[in-house]
Amino acid sequence: MDVKNLRIPDRFERLRDLGDEKLTSIIIPVEPMLDEIDERFMDMRAADRGSFMILRGTSGAGKSTFLDTIGFFRQRVTTRRIARNADVGAALRDASGADYTVIVFEGREALGDVSGSEIESAMHEINQFVRSTEGNRSLVVWPTNRDDLTDLLVSIGDSLGREALFGISDPVTSFQGPPKIDYARIAQQTVSVLNEGASLDALGISGDLAEDLAQKSDTIGNYLARIRSAAVRAGAQVEKLLTKERYRLWTLTVSGNDVEGDVAALTRGGFSAADVDRLLSSTGANVVRDLKEHPEQTGILGTVLDARIINMDMVCILAVTRTYGGPELHRVMQARDMITAKDSSAARRLVESDLGILLQGNPLGTRKRGPKPGSNTKDAFAKLTEISRANDGLLNDALGRGLVDTGLIDSYETERNLGTDLVFNSDIYCLKDGAPIRLELMWRSSTGRAAIANYVLGKISNYGRAIGII
Template identity: 55%
Template sequence: MAENGGPPRDDLYVPDRFEMLRDVGTGALQTIITPVQGALVEIDVQFADMRAARRGALMVLRGETGAGKSTFLDTIGLFRTGLVTERIPASDNVTEALQGKKRIDVPRVIVMEGREALGEASAEFIEAAMHGINSFVRSDAGRDTLVVWPANTDDLADLLTEKALKIGGEALLGVGDPVTRFSGPAKSQFVGIAERTVGALNEGASLAALGISEDAASALVQQASTIGRFLALVRGALIRNGAKVRALMAAEQFRLWTLVIAGNEPEGDVAALTRGGHAYADVDRLMTATNANIVADLKKQPDQVGILGTVFDAKIIHVDMMTALAVARQYGDAALHQEMADLGMSTSAEPKAVERLLSAELGLLLSGSSLGLRKRGGKAGSNTQAAFESLAFIATKKDGLLNKAIGTGLKDVDLINSFQTERELGTEYKYYSDLYCERAEGPIRLEMMWRKSTSRAEIANYVLSKLGNYGRAIGLLS
């Protein structure tokens, strides 16, 4: 079940069967699917023969379980303009289903679904189905239709061709090899397909960011005979990676969100270091954005760092100056207001603080909304800039006062239930979070990056340092 603040950290989506991908949309499919050129050529040849003969035909497509037969058949239209794919579910009577088909003006593939193994289709059923297919492909409705019967075993492929030749002869199967062999994509493409699948279905995540290094992915390729098996191995590895970290975090399922609050309004830099509408920290981008010493240390343990970024639900969130100032004025305590007054800042109540908190990136994410397309706000005036510089100065010596004001504001607008400043992680490694926010779905630890001005490299260094500290605290990093 999804939690407020974005999808749950367990909600990883790595399907190994195409049936699970049918609803993801054409855009995602075009990103994921790789054309199997040899099989596409076989389809082209088959349709050329059909056009010459002025009739439809049957293709027996033999391939191993997980080779990608369903994926190939369902997505031919991505690579052959105008071609459509339809299916006859296993629960339907084949003859009746075909009799209900109308002629269409584009090439059509009809797939016999759920009948790929011998145990799923008896000899009697196959013979009856072949009569229906033979009649259909000879009819006007079936003239431009290729009926494809996938098979996972040689026994089924042999039985299909035996019945087809007996009922329709070469006119039904054509004059070439009665069985079309399908091997799926080459092993050299497995890792790329997995990267695109994971990225398209998991808000841009990469295998490395989920704890599978290049060497580990290559090792999994050697264990897999088909792309389906490889994706299943990848999913298993990702689940084990997450379980490994969670086992170290039994006391608390840490969620680490970094708030970037700076006078140069670096929302573009924050966006460049995150992925998806939920502002997930992209460890790959973080590692390439800075040359700080922390990167050299973390590169020694790349798999673990990637796992941390995912399982910690690590986010990087921009908080604009106007929101920070409004919160300080509206929710700051007497001590903060005294610091502000000493610097000549206004401490008048700011009623718009509520609206700003709820509509800011932090408020949207805490309420369970996606950020959508992030837009650069208007340029702050000189008075705002000057006021924020004073606020940033206070943060250099007493940031706890500012962090407390943010916690007070979040509680006031019901985005959190309660909070504590400087809360220990509760591990042997003594480390404190800036703001510990309690919610019904579990706590969130906010780390506050207050700066007069900052850069992409500095943000990356800050977030990686926090990930490193949390990782060492739970014993995953040395």
């Protein structure tokens, strides 16, 4: 996820296009208001007529969100909306249905939005509708955020017949929105759904900061706006430090055992983004303690660095070393009785690998599992890991050659310095379309989730210190 493409809307209108499946993971029930709706429908059933509710709440409290998603929490309830410029009488009749319906007046929350004559005319249409047979299953809701409009609606309603219109309930229902204790959870779910599974930490917002912003916010809408502002500010501050290079840190796990599941558990989204939260919780190494002293910086680092964790299978990397290895690497391989003849499948395997797919700008889909590596393949890879202990530069050079030959990158260097006061070298420095990608290769005979997390966090820490973020 690019910080520049961050999406955190504070108005429900910007979420309606998501669809119910994603919305259900964001929306939480506001139980007191759902209880109020239940009572209204029970009274409507007993009276065999519709009802009218004035819903008073501060702008940004979540009135639209609540009204649009009642059906998520109550069966056979549908929400329909009447647009600002609609013919009220016709729209009310069109909105009614066989099931219970919540009909919401849109764009009329304050007196400045609508004239007094329009309000009076609309109230007469509502009064007739809720008393009619076709309106007896409809709860008409007029959201307001100003007392002057609220008082006018109550006054007109009283003149039309208070109990017949409002029922025995108070004519004005106060909407407070979700409790503050739920603000951070709502923000986390919203950020995750809209930003490739990103967490608040990944935006540079620690748990303490998220709670502090909640205490300063009057409504959930105001809170989401504060979260967005903090995330944009954190991203901007970090990007100011990246004046020489937009660093991209991709870690490749090259292991003799199957770590695809471990990599998946430490990443999020189709582009295999490193999930700093999961990394921190997956290892107890000293680097975790150090990074937790800088929670905001650590989280945003993973995002700004475009940190990714990518698995390279042993069959692919063996084919690459045989086909693209230089003379010195092949001499070292032959000294260990390894095959160095070119593999005709090397280019295809590299292009179809997770790394190849990501370098082409495509997300990773469901992987097709091939046959498990045989004993000869495992033995050959074990010899590669032996070579990596003393000559990993030769192996990294072979991968760089392969990436250029297949057109996945334009050029490469091995052991390229970060160009900062602190000296750290990247295993492979790639250029693709003029933009650098730094590959760090984790060569291991066998590894697991904790070791991968420790390795990646170590790299993130090194890059962060070199750049001056930590």
